[in-house]
Amino acid sequence: MELLNLSSRGLLQRAVVCTVLALCGPAPHAQDRAPQYFPADIEYGAQIFTSQCTSCHGVTGDLVPGVNFRAGQFKRAVSDNDLRLTITNGVAGTAMQPFAFGSSELTGVVAYLRNMNSFDARGLTVGDAARGQAVFEGAGNCSSCHRVNGKGPRVAPDLGDIGAIRTADLLQRTLLDPTGSMLPVNRPVRAVTRDGKVIIGRRLNEDTYTVQLIDEQEHLVSLTKTDLSEYTVLKTSSMPSYKDKLSAQELADLEAYLLSLKGVK
Amino acid sequence: MNYRRRATFLLLFLISLIPDSLRAQVSPERLLHSDDEPENWLTYSGSYASQRYSSLHQVDAANVKNLELKWVFQAQSLQKFETTPLVVDGIMYLTQPPNDVVALDARTGRAFWVYHYAPSPAARPCCGIVNRGVAILGDSLFMATVDAHLVAIDAKNGHALWNVQLAEAAAGYAMTLAPLVVKDRVIVGVAGGEFGVRGFIAAYEAGTGRQAWRFDTIPKPDDPGHDSWRGGDWEHGSAAVWLTGSYDPDLNLTYWGTGNPGPDWNPDQRPGDNLYSDSVLALDADTGKLKWYFQFTPHDPYDYDSVQIPVLVNANWSGSPRRLMLWGNRNGFFYVLDRVTGKFLAGRPFVKVNWTSGLNADGRPIPSPQPPGAPTYPGIQGGTNWYSPSYSPRTGLFYVSTWEEYATIFTGVNADYKEGLRYTGGANTSPIPGAENPAGARQGPVNTYTEALGRGAVVALDPETGKKKWKFDMHDVNTSGILTTASDLLFVGGREGYFQALDARTGALLWKENLGGEIVAGPMTYQVGGQQYIAIASGNSLFTFAPRE
Secondary structure, rough: HHHHHHHHHHHHHHHHHHHHHHHOOOOOOOOOOOOOOOOHHHHHHHHHHHHHOOOHOOOOOOOOOOOEEOEEOOOOOOOOOHHHHHHOOOOOOOOOHHHHHHEHHHHHHHHHHHHHHHHHHHHHOOOOOOHHHHHHOOOOHHHHEEEEOEEEOOOOOOOOOOHHHHHHHHHHHHOOOOHHHOHHOEEEEEEEOOOOOEEEEEEEEEEEEEEEEEEOOOEEEEHHHEEEEEEEEEOOOOOOOHHHHHHHHHHHHHHHHHHHHOOOO | OOOOHHHHHHHHHHHHHHHHHHOOOOOOOHHHOOHHOOOOOOOOOOOOOOOEEEEEOOOOOOOHEEEEEEEEEEEEOOOOOOOOOEEEEEEEEEEEEOOEEEEEEEEOOOEEEEEOOOOOOOOOOOOOOOOOEEEEEEEEEEOOOOEEEEEEEEOOOEEEEEEEEEEHHOOOOOOOOOOEEEEEEEEEEEEEEOOOOOOOEEEEEEEOOOEEEEOOOOOOOOOOOOOOOOOOOHHHOEEEOOOHHHHEEEEEEEEEEEEEEEEOHHHHHHHOOOOOOOEEEEEEEEOOOOEEEEOOOOOOOOOOOOOOOOOOEEEEEEEEEEEEEEEEEOOOOEEEEEEOOEEEEEEOOOOOOOOOOEEEOOOOOOEEEOOOOOOOOOOOOOOOOOOOOOEEOOOOOOOOOOEEEOOEEHHHHHHOOOOOOOOOOOOOEEEOOOOHHHOOOOOOOOOOOOOHHOOOEEEEEEOOOOOOEEEEEEEEOOOOOOOOOOOEEEEEEOOOOOEEHHHHHOOOEEEEEEOOOOOOOEEEEEEEOOOOEEEEEEEHHHHHHEEEE
C-alpha cells in the first residue's frame, strides 16, 4: 500500500511537471509518464525510419494527410505506447501495415518520431553492421569474451539476441562505460571454498544462502555460502571502455552490428 | 615402462589436455552407455531401452520412510506439468509450460538460467499446452514446441542455437513430447490426431536443424500399406506421434508408437486397417526406413492411441534369450513382441476388455463391438495411456499405471474435415451404465471422481505369462508414470496428488507424501554430492526428495 501511495504521488508530480511545461512552451505530446529520449535511440530510429517509413510518410514525415510527425500531429496515437501499438499492429483499412519490430527498434522509432523537429541527421555517423562484425571480431576483440550464434566463449554474456533486448542507447552506454552499465546480476564474483579452492566467474543468480555462476571453465557452478571462506562480488567490469579505443565510425559500426543481433527466430 | 603402460600414460596425458568443458559434454557414447552413470538421467525414459529403471540403491526399503523434501521448483504456469527432468553432472534441465527450459542446480533447485519460447497463438494442441521434457547432446538441449517447432538451446547459457518449423500449427500440428537423440540426430514426432493431420517421425541434424530423414506414418498412394485406406481418407488419417521412442543400438532400430486414425470415433468414415495408426514402427535410425511394424488396433473406433513407451528388454522367452519389446497398450492388452522382427509373441488383457473377444495367433484382435448405448471397456482414456511404465531387470516385472473398471459409451458421428478444426467424429460419454456423471469432477481439492466411473491402480505383470503378480489399488484413476530402482523400490504418483513408494516385489506401500497437486508425469532419480534424489512433478511444481541426513 505504501508503495502504491509513493507511486501515485510520483505520477502526480510528473503530471504537474508536464502541465507546467505545457504552459511554458510548445505543446508536448501527452504521455503516460515523462519520456526520456536518448541520442543513440533517436539515431537508430532515424535509420529505421529512413529505410522503412519514408516511402509512405516521406522524409519529413508529412506525406500522409492528417499526419505530421515534425509537428507532433498524429491521427490516433497520443502516448508513446499508442505509437508502439500503431506501428506493431498497423491500422486496418489503411496502408499502414503492421511492423514486426523488436523492443529496441520500437524504442528507436518512437524516439525519432518525437524528436524529428529538432534532430539533425546531418551529423549522424551511420553504422554498418558488416563492418561492425569485423570490429567485433578484430579491433574490438569482443569475440574473445562474448558468444554470438553459438560461437565464442560463454564467460561474458551471450550477445546473440542483444539487439532484441537492449536499446541503442543502452548499447552505446555499455560500449563507452561498461562498469556503469553492467547489469548487477552479471557482476564478476570470486569465491574461495573452505578447502582453499578459488572460483572465479560471472554471477547468474543469487539468494541469501547460495549463488549460481558460470566459471572461467564454462561450468555452471552452484555454491552454498556457508561452504565459502570468502565471497566477493566485484563491481568493476572486466570489459574495457571503447571510448578512446575505437573511432566514432567504428563505434557506430559496432553498435549497428550489435543491434542487428536479434537471436534465433 | 613397457609399451602398454606407456600407451596408457599417453592416453591419460591426452585426456588431461581435453578442456573440462568438452569432457562434460554429453557424447553419443554417454547416451549409449547411460546405464554406466546412474547418477545422471540422460534421456526422457532414463535410457535407450526406456525401462525407467535406475541402478541407484541408496534409497531402499529400510530408509525410504526417511525421505524428506529437499527443494521445490514452482513452474510459472498453471498448465499441466508433465515434465521429466534430465540431470547431467549435477545440472537439472526441465521444461515448464508452454515451452520454457530451465537449468537448475540439482542439489538446491536454484536456477542458472531460463529460456523462454513464446509459441504461436495459432498452436492448438488437443489436450493441454504441455511439454514433457528435453533431450541433450553435447552442450545442446533440444525441445519440441506446441507450435510444432524444434529448438536447439545452449545448455550452458540458455540461448537458442537454431529453430526449425516442422509443420503448420494452424493446421493442428503440435509437439508435446521430449525428443530422442540418436547418434548426432534429434528424432521427434508430431501430435495432432484430433485435427486430421498426417503424422510423421523425423530426424534432424543436431548441429544445424537440417532434416535428415522423415517417415510419414500414413503411406501415400503406391506405398506399401496405402491400400488400408479408402480414397482420400488417408490425407487426414492422423496416426500422430506424441511420446518419445526407444532405440536398440545393436539393431540400429528406433521404435515409435503411433496414435489413433482420424476421425477418432467414426470408423465408418475410414474403412480399412488405417495403417500405420495404433502401431509400433521399427525404423532404421540412419535412414528412417521402415523395417517392420505391428498394428495393435486395426481400424480403431475407440481412440486407442498406441503411443506408449516401447520398453526394450533382453530376457529369456520360452527358455531362449530374445530381444523383446514390452508394451502396455491403451487398448487394455499387454503385448510382448520380438523387436528384431516385430513378431507377436504374446498379448493378454491387464484390465477389463470387451471391445475384442481376443487376439488371434498373429496378435490381431477379433472385434466384438458393443451394441449402441452399451459400455465399451476400457473407455476412451484406455486401460493405460501415456504415463511411462517401468521394467525392473531385478524383479523381471513390468509395471504399468491402469484405469480399472472404466468404460465409455461410444457414438460415432460424421465429421467434416476443415483445416485447424477438431476432426474427431464422436459423441461419447464415460459413465458406466447407471452411474451418475459427476459434473465438475475434480474442481479443487474435493475429489468427486468416484468408483462409479472406475479407479486407478499400479499393476505388476510377469512378461512371460502376462499374469498379475500384484496390484496396488487407488481410489481415483492413475495418470502417473512409474520409476523402479535397484533397491526394489517403485515410485508412482496419481491424480490424487499422493507420491508413493511401493515394494516392487510385493506392491506393499512403504512411504507416501501428499504433494497436493495432480501428478501427470513420470518420476526420475539421480545422485549428486553422494546423495540420491527422487523428483516428481505435481500440480505446478517439481518436488525433490532425499533421505534425511
